[in-house]
Amino acid sequence: MGGREYYTLSMKLKTVPRFFEFQNHKALEPEQRAQRVLNKQRVPAIRDYLLHNADSYVFSAITASYQLPESVDERDLFTPFEEGADIGILNLPMEADLLINDGQHRRAGIAAALDDDPSIGEDMIAVVLFPFEDSARAQQMFSDLNRTASPTTKSLNILYDHRDRLANITMALTQTVEVFVGRVDKERASLSKRSPALITLGSLHDGTKELLGEVTDDNFAERQDLAVAFWQTVSTAIPPWREVTVGKTTAPQVREQTIATHAVTLRAIGEAGRALVKARPDDWSTHLSHVFAAIDWSRTNPEWQGVVVTDGDVTNRRQNQRDLAELLRVKLEIASLDERLRRLVHSVGHTRPELALTARLRSTDTREEALVDVKRLEADGQLTPGTADALTELVKAAYG
Numbered sequence: 339m340g341g342r343e344y345y346t347l348s349m350k351l352k353t354v355p356r357f358f359e360f361q362n363h364k365a366l367e368p369e370q371r372a373q374r375v376l377n378k379q380r381v382p383a384i385r386d387y388l389l390h391n392a393d394s395y396v397f398s399a400i401t402a403s404y405q406l407p408e409s410v411d412e413r414d415l416f417t418p419f420e421e422g423a424d425i426g427i428l429n430l431p432m433e434a435d436l437l438i439n440d441g442q443h444r445r446a447g448i449a450a451a452l453d454d455d456p457s458i459g460e461d462m463i464a465v466v467l468f469p470f471e472d473s474a475r476a477q478q479m480f481s482d483l484n485r486t487a488s489p490t491t492k493s494l495n496i497l498y499d500h501r502d503r504l505a506n507i508t509m510a511l512t513q514t515v516e517v518f519v520g521r522v523d524k525e526r527a528s529l530s531k532r533s534p535a536l537i538t539l540g541s542l543h544d545g546t547k548e549l550l551g552e553v554t555d556d557n558f559a560e561r562q563d564l565a566v567a568f569w570q571t572v573s574t575a576i577p578p579w580r581e582v583t584v585g586k587t588t589a590p591q592v593r594e595q596t597i598a599t600h601a602v603t604l605r606a607i608g609e610a611g612r613a614l615v616k617a618r619p620d621d622w623s624t625h626l627s628h629v630f631a632a633i634d635w636s637r638t639n640p641e642w643q644g645v646v647v648t649d650g651d652v653t654n655r656r657q658n659q660r661d662l663a664e665l666l667r668v669k670l671e672i673a674s675l676d677e678r679l680r681r682l683v684h685s686v687g688h689t690r691p692e693l694a695l696t697a698r699l700r701s702t703d704t705r706e707e708a709l710v711d712v713k714r715l716e717a718d719g720q721l722t723p724g725t726a727d728a729l730t731e732l733v734k735a736a737y738g
Contacts, residue, residue: 345467352459355449384447399464400441407433440483491527492540503553508543517573536589541601548608571623575630598635602654606662617672644688679732
């Protein structure tokens with residue numbers, strides 16, 4: 339391959355940690371390494387994948403370079419079964435140095451899994467061995483093996499993952515909730531401007547995860563029923579979604595003009611929905627329908643500014659999700675006192691940083707003056723009537 343002889347062999351999992359010893363790349367400068375530093379946070383996921391799917395897991399081959407001791411002749415390394423054959427015995431001495439070019443996290447995950455369940459050590463894994471030439475060649479191999487690697491999108495992972503219960507529920511939603519049927523992109527991470535899809539599978543999965551929390555074998559049916567009922571209610575309550583369903587508008591128009599289909603919004607809806615179902619288990623659907631139908635989901639709605647919209651663009655950070663979920667809880671009348679106060683202060687002071695409302699309202703010696711400033715803005719017609727009274731009431735409840 340590439341003008342070089344290489345060997346492909348099978349190795350028992352229990353021998354992988356023995357042959358491929360851990361190398362502390364972190365102790366070396368980057369230019370001295372031929373491999374990335376091991377990310378220990380990735381190891382438990384690989385270990386658990388192997389242990390939980392012992393009858394169906396799949397690993398790609400480990401690629402490594404071998405360096406023979408000076409006493410061993412390269413010509414003695416391989417003994418073919420018959421003259422001229424490519425299949426035979428690799429006589430690799432135990433003293434040979436092996437450098438992993440691709441697969442160090444697999445090696446670490448296998449070692450961790452063997453600690454918990456030694457029986458998997460009898461399984462086999464493929465190993466590809468190249469002769470070690472020098473550090474520059476080893477670095478080039480690492481670069482070549484990883485430069486063209488392209489991670490799959492979240493949507494595609496969900497589509498193809500038949501083990502994950504939440505992924506199964508998400509796929510069921512695309513087939514049972516009318517607005518999602520034929521309008522969920524199951525492959526891409528983001529949608530092009532002209533895409534006929536309303537949302538991506540990844541964003542629906544994330545929103546559903548916020549709604550349901552952990553899904554187990556025992557609660558799977560109950561969780562799936564809740565997810566279907568919830569998103570059916572949302573789809574008929576949000577006017578832009580309803581208009582897409584009946585053909586009054588198109589998915590690209592809704593994505594362009596509203597916040598209703600963005601990933602951050604779906605996650606926030608799921609988060610707020612989970613709190614609503616817990617707070618009002620008997621009438622959450624009716625209440626949500628009434629509240630969501632009255633919300634202005636257009637991107638130009640001033641309520642979204644600084645919450646999930648910045649300079650006209652929808653922002654998709656985790657803090658934006660938290661802020662939007664909090665605002666939705668306020669609208670659904672299930673927010674805490676602190677959340678209600680925080681959202682009202684934001685609505686007044688976001689475009690008026692000179693007011694410094696948060697700090698001034700918390701301090702007893704500046705609180706009254708801050709409330710006077712808010713009353714003045716309302717008297718000048720810059721705030722919705724009743725804002726000052728609502729803020730005064732919340733401040734008294736919060737600070738006494």
